Amino acid sequence: MKLPPPGSDLHRLMTRFPRAGQVRWIGLRPARDVPMREVDSAQASAGGGLAGDRYRGGSGKRGVTLIQAEHLPAIAALAGHAVVAPATLRRNLLVSGIPVIALKGVRFRVGEALLEGTDSCDPCSRMETALGPGGYNALRGMGGLCARVLEGGLVRVGDAVQWVDA
Template sequence: MTLPPADSELGKLMATLPRPGRVEWIGLRPARGEAMRAVGEAQAVAGKGLVGDRYALANGSGKRGVTLIQAEHLPVIAALSGHADVAPSLLRRNVVVSGLPLLALKERRFRIGEVVLEGTGECDPCSNMERALGPGGFNAMRSHGGLCARIVEGGMFRLGDAVVVLS
């Protein structure tokens, strides 16, 4: 979906968020199939990914340089997959954000710490979610998988940093 013109009524509604978000968890995937490692801060490299994360080593456009998931969706995913709770590391996203609707950042630029990101699209679940969450895990993640983002300007970000939409 392409964003409507900024001066249209729908454009104004889509640009309005109640408050900034907040980074609640950061994780890195050192290699395919390895467990995620929770960290207190991460260094983002423009056009690539996060230092220490396997996607930073991949060549390409960097459209999936960082993956984000909404903290408020974790209990929903747990309930839909039949678990009491779900650890962020199990879902294999880099950043858990609370306090704002992540999908509102699709096709928008936003800042976390020193880093400027651009939402490139929804982060759909993969078949690994069936193994991680059990039968139906893939479907439990549908519409709750979060957002993929390109790193426009690199730098550091940390737990507790604000997630702010740039105009």
């Protein structure tokens, strides 16, 4: 999804955020089918992902995954749980205060790293095991965002998440 032309009303609406977001949690998936590892910081590499994550050297479209902290209570409720831990959903960054899906197709900074939202991060069949029967559907529409790393840098819990004007 590309932004509408600068100066248009839609461009103005799509690039206005009430405030910066914030990284609340960072998790790495060292390999397929292993538990997430919670960390306080991670080094993002241009064209890859986060050091220590299984997608660190991939094609880059899914270099980093983000999920909205505000969606966790809704996912928990839909899956029939009191709470859902971020590691259960297997995304790299738990972000609050900024709608991550609004970052699709645009550039944004997370800590020192410059990212570009590439696509929605749809749930996988593992959610049936992680959340129980219907877990896949409980996460649909709230699975977050995939992003490519354009410029590497350190990402820390507490860092700002901000849209960057291209």
